[in-house]
Amino acid sequence: MTDDRKATVPVWTLATGDVRVPAVTGDEPMTAERLAELRGVLAALADQPIATLEAHPLPDKLDRGRGISLDAASPLAQHLSQLITQSARGSATAATATGGGEALYRMVIPAKVAAQLGQGTVRSMMAKGAKGEIYGSFVNSAGKIVANAKFEQVGTVAAAGAAGGAGATAGVALAGSAALTVAAPLVLMAVAVGMSAHADQKRQRAIERITELLEQLHEDRLVDERRQLEGCRFAIDKATAILLDEGKLGVSLGLDSAAHAIGTALIDAEGRLRGWQSALDNLPEDAAVEIAALAKSFPGIDEDGGTFRTHLELASLAIALQRRVVTLQAVEHAQSDPGNLFENFTRALKRDQKRLDELESGIAGVLVRLSALELARPNGLRPVFTPGEVDRLMRAAHRIRRLGDGVTVDGRTTDVAIEIARDTDGSVVVFPALSVVA
Template identity: 80%
Template sequence: MTDDRKTIVPVWTLATGDVQVPVLTGDEPMTSERLAELRGVLAVLADEPIATLEAHPLPDTIDRGRGIPLDAASPLAQHLSQLITQTAQGSSAAAKATASGEGLYRMVIPAKVVAQVAQGVVRPMAVKGANGEVYSALVNSKGRIVDQARLVPVGQVAAAGAAGGAGATAGVAVAGSAALTVAAPLVLMAVAVGVSAHADRRRQQAIERITELLEQLQDDNLKAERRDLDGCRFAIDKATAILLDQGKLGVSLGLDSAAHAIGKALIDAADRLAGWQDALDELPDGKAVEIATLAKSFPGIDDHGGTFRTHLEIAALAIALHRRVIVLQAVEHAQSDPDNLFENFTRELKRDQQRLDELESGIAGVLVRLSALELARPRGRRPVFTSSEVEHLMRVAHRIRQLGDGVTATRRSTDVAIEIARDTDGSVTVFPALPV
């Protein structure tokens, strides 16, 4: 990948365990396309998850409010600092790129690994009011994505062992293999924080939409649901900060109460989903449906806001919050067994993913079915409708068709990028994980 200044960017190949693969890289610069090909090949050939880490210049302006900040003493920041220090001694490209102490580090996890680690977790998040754009921290001073740097492989080195007790699996790759840095703790913490940041961003977006919808509704029950769910954020934020700083969770945090409230919201969402599916099943096949008939099972579907749309956003909020809880559980279990970091981490991430994926898939199916419905003209004695009635029918039809626009068309895994801004004092900000 190159920025406007044609910067030479060092790139590390990170493994999460001792692996041996053929030497696929030399010392010469390569393109981002070539690096993507190599990532795919390494993911196929290696038994352990393999990622790449690029060191880019820090953009002039960057929205740190989208990420999760960690101080220099946190395990992730320490692992990154140790990697930089040790590789700078044997690589002029790494030494030059990291000399200032600050930079934007971009870790890319191959699709094969994403399927193991975060399937269903990471999805594109459209910028509000924009068409098809996604959030990205890797931009230059003009706001354009930095995607043309000349990538230089960093030679084989050993990542330092477990800083702060984060894990002891770091070491040198098997002799004769490709230039792999064994850095399970660094990869694990980057994935954990990036996925958590992504889920929290989805929570923020859901809260914004719910607040906007509730302004049009006078429904105390829905407002209470929103308050109960958003109130869970404080316990989750505290638990996230403690775990990512290598602390231990306690009952006083209130995470158990938060998980209970989220669980109740997920049950409500599943019940509502079943009702929506039953209502669609009862509609006559191949026949147009009146708006009034739809509104009985999907209240407010004929309006800009409505109870149905609020239920959708509350479900999205509950799912986003539970995604963060799952990551917390995974990190806690992985840190409890430092000799088996990545296996524990992936196993815990998978535990509850299937149920959440099925819920999201069911809601997406309802939206797609609704968007495909043909609306019938309302029944009445008058043979001719007024212009306002015709306009209302057209507006409702347009809104219902739009329900399927935001549905993910495929569940195929893609490479995932996690961007980490590092300051001169060693502190870092990890941005939401994004599909590449």
């Protein structure tokens, strides 16, 4: 989608179960606003998860390094190719949009369905601004659709029982409809890869910040924590590749060892969180706090780096890695029962995400409470501060207030968009999932 083009864009309705999709679209092309309303109606009326898929021209400039690449033989790429081929036979709009092979596909999961995928995962997908956190050309800095394109529905695709499993291919669908085998595995794979890419993007940011902080601290113990966590990435990357090719995970991958290291880091993060919460609870109510007293429980809080901020980033890294592991476990669980594909995925994901959501929310609550504290002048015999002491107090107050910037304690669930760039050879790149603000 671009700012200036006013072309008609094909849009598919994708059901993840063998359900009747309400006929609420009409025959005329839709605006972007009408399409957003349609997703909400479908989510409310259908008893199975409903997604929409749009096909847009591939932008000239696209940073593919931020996504996960899959070759043309991968299940996701094959399911997408099947959908394109089948739709082009019966729709001139679809044939025109997909005829060149290259396109940028945008799958949108409605808020009602996205809520099933874990509160923290969805809440943390908001676009932040100019540092590569917005991808493609579909949304502006607020995450809002900016195009003038019209949307024409070209097909409704549903999964049909066991034939709609992760390994289903065209030609084995029930009732003689090859299209029925596409939606469930396509939605599952797109959501899984988009969430995994998003978590890995957060991992990369956390590693960059931790490295910078540790260069100032020279703290060997924290360096070891970072190395153990970052070393888990290789096992997770291999497991991701195998599962996305519908393979089986084995002990030789080292995923069990990686999960143990991540679990240990999460226990450390939960212990630190309890200590922070206790320290805040013990502060006198409605009274200013001295920096020295605050720094005993939050070491380095008044500095640019400091142990406290490093502990925050280590927790963020552990959460990001664990979200990738949880997604892998949910995919494996879903693929083990092809007849109950998306339901298994969402159920496993929601259950295992709860602990991470609570940890993330707890840390966010600590940061908000810290940012609201009033700092007191140091106690001493001298009645007047030196200019250096005044500057230190002002800098510390500013740094502590900024701890609450961008923190969302209980954000509303929004639609989630996953963009997939498809090349002429059928290979795809799936970009990090992004929350869509209406």
